[in-house]
Every structure is written in structure tokens, then in C-alpha cells.
Amino acid sequence: MSHLAPEQLYAAIFDHTQLGEVEQQHVDACPTCRRTLGQLEELAQELVVARKSRPAQAALDRYQALFDEVERLPSPLSRVWQQISALLVWDSRRQLTLQGVRSAAAATAYRLLYATEQTEVELLVEPDDHHFRIRGEIIVADAPAPMLVQWLDAGGAIRYETNSNAEGQFAQHGIAPGVYGMSIVSASGPTIDIERLEIM
Amino acid sequence: MIMKEPFVASPSQLELTPAVLVEHCLQGDAGAWRLLVARYARLVHSVPARYGLSSAEVEDVGQDVFLALSQSLHTIDDPDRLPAWLVTTTRRVCWRLLQRRTEQPLDAEAEGLDGHPLPNALISPLPTPEAALTDWNRQALLHEAMERLGERCRELIALIFLDPHEPNYDEISARLNIPKGSIGPTRRRCLQQLRAQLSQDDFNGDD
Numbered sequence: 001m002s003h004l005a006p007e008q009l010y011a012a013i014f015d016h017t018q019l020g021e022v023e024q025q026h027v028d029a030c031p032t033c034r035r036t037l038g039q040l041e042e043l044a045q046e047l048v049v050a051r052k053s054r055p056a057q058a059a060l061d062r063y064q065a066l067f068d069e070v071e072r073l074p075s076p077l078s079r080v081w082q083q084i085s086a087l088l089v090w091d092s093r094r095q096l097t098l099q100g101v102r103s104a105a106a107a108t109a110y111r112l113l114y115a116t117e118q119t120e121v122e123l124l125v126e127p128d129d130h131h132f133r134i135r136g137e138i139i140v141a142d143a144p145a146p147m148l149v150q151w152l153d154a155g156g157a158i159r160y161e162t163n164s165n166a167e168g169q170f171a172q173h174g175i176a177p178g179v180y181g182m183s184i185v186s187a188s189g190p191t192i193d194i195e196r197l198e199i200m
Numbered sequence: 201m202i203m204k205e206p207f208v209a210s211p212s213q214l215e216l217t218p219a220v221l222v223e224h225c226l227q228g229d230a231g232a233w234r235l236l237v238a239r240y241a242r243l244v245h246s247v248p249a250r251y252g253l254s255s256a257e258v259e260d261v262g263q264d265v266f267l268a269l270s271q272s273l274h275t276i277d278d279p280d281r282l283p284a285w286l287v288t289t290t291r292r293v294c295w296r297l298l299q300r301r302t303e304q305p306l307d308a309e310a311e312g313l314d315g316h317p318l319p320n321a322l323i324s325p326l327p328t329p330e331a332a333l334t335d336w337n338r339q340a341l342l343h344e345a346m347e348r349l350g351e352r353c354r355e356l357i358a359l360i361f362l363d364p365h366e367p368n369y370d371e372i373s374a375r376l377n378i379p380k381g382s383i384g385p386t387r388r389r390c391l392q393q394l395r396a397q398l399s400q401d402d403f404n405g406d407d
Contacts, residue, residue: 049249067225
């Protein structure tokens, strides 16, 4: 049997037409037809997303009206997207250096502690097969809750992402050496930013 | 405030880089903001839409993202990476919305500082960041490919697949003034043309 006709393949995906027994047996045995069906399925899914993503004119009007909110300079006013910078207050590598430990700069595990007025973020950075593993804990004054933890590249794109548990603990494996921004997002409340986190 | 001469969106201005748009917005050009919103609203919506949020929630996410953008424009270090900033921010807004909606911790494998498994770690309800960027790019490629179709095909595909009212074939026949019986075969030909355009862009990654 030659390949299924395009009409059959398109109807199977876009009209949800059931393939006959013979046609289905052919598809099961034919990588080319399976591949085409897979690509059509992907296209159909993207078209569904495109329809659901299409902004209504009323929504566009609302977004465009936000031009009035554009801040040209930093503002002390309340912002929807509050961010607070956490500062490094303790680095175990620094302590080892002060104690004269020569291997302090080598790739060994180390602890970092960052703090804001309300929150502390403790990180344990461990070498992990040419990469690093970070385990951490977010300690907040009020009731802890799950948080979203992101490591960003210099352009603000997410490189790694994980969630903390309800106790504020999290872990991320396979982090490449480098310099990252780190953000901790809560369901409500400000985002905590560690602006420069050197992993090496 | 001195306002800059507003943008009038023309095809050449659609090629303006994100950095230029951001710069004009910061200089008080409302036209640049309109162009920026028009360019990125669909892509911002595609993130929550892909993960099953309702239409109202999708618009709530869009509102929060563009409000955050309006308040953060002057802080974006590399405005040409605006799409990455938008993906990051949209994911955060989606996560917050989903978090508030569920508030139900799930099990996942993770370790605390003491090395023991975390009992209540959350599995992210969102896909990986790489997948989000890939998804974002696929939507952009789809819409660029649509723009390259002939007018007739573009209209037909938009009506069949993109119109939120999902018109039936009778309505499509009336609106495009084509026989109802020809809609199916024409749709297939147009989809084939769309696939041909997308294959030039490596839409499926394996063509």
C-alpha cells in the first residue's frame, strides 16, 4: 500500500475522522505517514493556542491605556511588581580565606546567606559533575508558603527554575558555572532578587 | 511633558527593534507603546492560553504583565531582550495565579539543606523555561507564516482556526463568498501552503 492520501491525513487530524482498519495498520507500519500525522497534530495544536491567544480589541485597548502608567524614572509609588534586593551577608568561602585555608577558592561546597529586612535566603552550593547543585531555604518572618525560584541569565531569560516546598526549601541540580540573577517569587508579596550570584 | 511625534505603524516600523520601541516609550511616545502592545500581546497571551487558563484569566495575566512592563521599562538592562523579559514575567504571573488557585502542594523529588527529601515540594504547573521559549517561538513562526500566505488562504484559515466565535461553514461561505462545498478542499490546500511556509522556518524541527 502506498502512503495515505493527504486528504485522509488532514481529515484525521482536522476533522477527527477515524482511520479505517487498513489505513491504521499502514500508519502503524509507516514512519513517513506517522511523521506527517505528528506534524499535522502539532500544527492543529498551535492553531488552537493561536485562537485562544488572540487578544480581544477590548483587552488590547486596556493594555494600551497602560501607557499612562509608564514610569520613565524609578518611582516611590506602589508598584504591582515590587522587587526587593537581597544582600549577601555571609559567604563561607570568605570565612575560609580569612582563616588562611588555601583551598577556599577550589571547587568545594560553600554556603551563602542573603538577607532583606523580612527574609533570609540560605544557599548551599555543591559541585556536581562539572556543574553545581544548589539547595536552599527561604526563611520568612510570616507564614512560609511555596515559592517560585528562578535563575536568570544576563538578559533576564530563565535558565533554571524550581519551586520551594511549603517550608521554603528547594533544590536545583545541573547548574552550569556562571553568573546569574536569582529571583524568588511568592504568590503574594514582593519578589526577592539576588542580583549577582556567582556559581563557580 | 514633551511628547515625541507618535508612531504610525507601517510595515517598516514593524521591523523596529524592541530597544527602539522601549526608548520611544520612555520618551513619551504613546504610539510606540501601542505598537509594542500590538506586537507582543498575542505572545504574552499564548503562555497562559497554552496551559489551560480561561479567557478571563488569560486577560488578567496580560493586564498584570503589561502593567509590570509599564512600571519596569526603565529598569530593563537589555531592551533588545524584551521578549525574554516578557516570557519570564508572564511565567511568574501565571505561577502566581495558579498558586493562588490551587494552594495544594504536590509531591516532588527535591532535597532540603540536610540532604533529606523534601516532603511537600511542588511540581511546577508550568513547563520548563526552554519549552516556554520554544512554544513562544512556534507561535511567532506560525503568525509570520500566516502573513506570507495569499490573502484568500489567510482569510480562510483565520476564520476557520483563529476566529474566537468559531463560525460554521455556512457563515464562512457567506463571509468569503465561496461555495460551502469548496471550503474543505480549499482548507486543505491552504493548510498545505501553511505547512510549506512553516517548513522553511523549521517549525517542526525535523524537516
